Each structure stands twice: as C-alpha cells, then as structure tokens.
Amino acid sequence: MKTRLVLLPAMVLVASLAWAVASQTSGTAAYATGLQRHSGEIMSVDARAHEVLIKEADGKQMSLAVDKDTRITREGQAASFADLKAGEEVSAECDESSGTHLAKTITIQAGR
Numbered sequence: 001m002k003t004r005l006v007l008l009p010a011m012v013l014v015a016s017l018a019w020a021v022a023s024q025t026s027g028t029a030a031y032a033t034g035l036q037r038h039s040g041e042i043m044s045v046d047a048r049a050h051e052v053l054i055k056e057a058d059g060k061q062m063s064l065a066v067d068k069d070t071r072i073t074r075e076g077q078a079a080s081f082a083d084l085k086a087g088e089e090v091s092a093e094c095d096e097s098s099g100t101h102l103a104k105t106i107t108i109q110a111g112r
C-alpha cells in the first residue's frame with residue numbers, strides 16, 4: 001500500500017512534465033514551419049515601403065518585407081535597414097504564414 005502511495009504522486013509528476021515538454025515542442029514546431037530561407041542579390045531597397053527586392057539564384061525575384069523586429073546583421077555585427085544596398089548578397093529567414101515574406105532575419109554576406 002505504501003509503495004502505491006509513493007508511486008502515484010511520482011507518476012503524476014512525470015506525466016505533468018511530459019505534457020509541459022510536449023506543449024512547448026509543438027508550439028516551436030508550429031512556429032518553425034512558417035519560416036523559409038531565401039538568399040540572393042539585392043536588386044532594390046524601398047525605404048518608404050520597408051521592402052527589399054532580391055533575385056535568387058534561379059532568377060526568381062522576391063520582395064521581403066522588413067519591420068522593426070527584423071534582425072539585420074553583417075559579419076556577425078548588428079546592422080540596420082539603411083545598410084542594405086543593391087548589389088549585395090543576402091540570406092533571409094522569412095515568416096510566410098500570413099502569405100507574405102516577412103523577414104525575421106537578414107544576413108548581409110561578406111565579400112561584396
């Protein structure tokens with residue numbers, strides 16, 4: 001009887017922890033599925049619309065929306081929207097869950 005009284009709370013604790021981990025993992029997976037990676041040459045930068053037009057290696061042009069939460073970096077250092085210039089190579093991770101290409105991160109490639 002004592003063994004059952006000890007095992008029951010332990011089983012409840014393990015089940016609770018498993019549920020908490022599963023909840024966090026499924027939320028992360030749902031978020032990650034909306035992110036797509038794109039890379040290419042910047043064709044133009046529209047400061048008024050806060051958009052960057054890139055041309056990918058396959059020739060496809062894509063407009064990336066940039067907002068206040070977009071993290072822009074160059075060589076591991078923070079950069080700004082003003083640092084994005086036509087002719088530079090960039091890679092971006094975009095949230096496409098709403099049907100747009102909202103850049104979450106933009107990395108300006110070194111060497112250009």
